[in-house]
Amino acid sequence: MFFIAAGARPAWAGGCFDAQGKPGKPVYLTLDTGHMEVAPLIADILAKHQVKVTFFAANERTKTGDGSLGAAWAPWWKARAAEGHEFASHTWDHSYWRADVRPAAGGPVQFRIKPSAGPSEGREATWTAAQYCEEIGRASARLETITGKKPLPLFRAPGGKTSPALLAAAKACGYEHVGWSPAGFLGDELPSGTYPNELLLKKALRDIRPGDILLAHLGIWSRQDPWAPAVLEPLIVGLKERGFCFATLREHPRYQAWVGRSGPVTAPPAAK
Numbered sequence: 111m112f113f114i115a116a117g118a119r120p121a122w123a124g125g126c127f128d129a130q131g132k133p134g135k136p137v138y139l140t141l142d143t144g145h146m147e148v149a150p151l152i153a154d155i156l157a158k159h160q161v162k163v164t165f166f167a168a169n170e171r172t173k174t175g176d177g178s179l180g181a182a183w184a185p186w187w188k189a190r191a192a193e194g195h196e197f198a199s200h201t202w203d204h205s206y207w208r209a210d211v212r213p214a215a216g217g218p219v220q221f222r223i224k225p226s227a228g229p230s231e232g233r234e235a236t237w238t239a240a241q242y243c244e245e246i247g248r249a250s251a252r253l254e255t256i257t258g259k260k261p262l263p264l265f266r267a268p269g270g271k272t273s274p275a276l277l278a279a280a281k282a283c284g285y286e287h288v289g290w291s292p293a294g295f296l297g298d299e300l301p302s303g304t305y306p307n308e309l310l311l312k313k314a315l316r317d318i319r320p321g322d323i324l325l326a327h328l329g330i331w332s333r334q335d336p337w338a339p340a341v342l343e344p345l346i347v348g349l350k351e352r353g354f355c356f357a358t359l360r361e362h363p364r365y366q367a368w369v370g371r372s373g374p375v376t377a378p379p380a381a382k
Contacts, residue, residue: 126355134355144329203228239279298337
């Protein structure tokens with residue numbers, strides 16, 4: 111949440127315009143990778159309504175192709191770069207933080223990590239800070255390779271699961287973490303039987319406020335009635351009718367200064 115001093119410009123001011131060409135109330139739509147089946151439809155809707163988003167990408171298992179950052183999907187990502195979208199890391203193997211580990215003999219904190227993709231899917235391991243940074247950097251490097259555009263020096267931990275030590279380690283190697291606003295959780299990970307699309311749309315249009323970071327995915331395996339693209343277009347239209355506009359995290363006041371830096375302080379590994 112952002113608090114505004116009396117007489118000050120709103121923390122969310124500037125960056126985009128409403129349907130009448132006046133400065134709007136920005137929201138920041140972010141899309142994490144998923145099974146990618148709905149990705150082409152989502153791209154069509156974003157283009158139709160001239161909405162720019164920030165994609166957080168991991169090399170996740172997909173319904174078609176060789177992973178969401180594999181060769182099969184590379185043209186899709188390149189096309190999104192040409193449209194002016196932004197990109198950031200979601201870790202390479204969609205690797206979840208599980209716990210901090212403090213060695214008995216002392217020394218730097220390490221982390222219990224459980225990838226949900228890749229060759230170590232489902233198996234916990236203990237990583238050093240350097241290994242976690244490499245995991246972030248690998249996805250970032252791959253994005254740059256396939257899009258030709260330098261990703262933002264930001265990342266999103268899968269599930270938003272972090273610890274202060276993990277965030278400090280990532281920041282030390284040049285990556286600031288991005289979560290989402292409470293009302294920005296758009297609910298596409300929830301069971302559609304309990305949370306139908308109509309309910310999620312109504313809740314989002316009611317609760318979203320200026321400056322919110324919104325979260326959805328490029329396909330969720332477990333949801334029977336897909337959220338996207340069914341909710342995406344009426345959500346965009348409804349928010350625009352309420353005077354909202356869409357900006358990327360490059361323009362977000364919390365991250366502008368960080369994004370303006372030269373980037374990660376350690377060179378990411380070469381994409382494989």
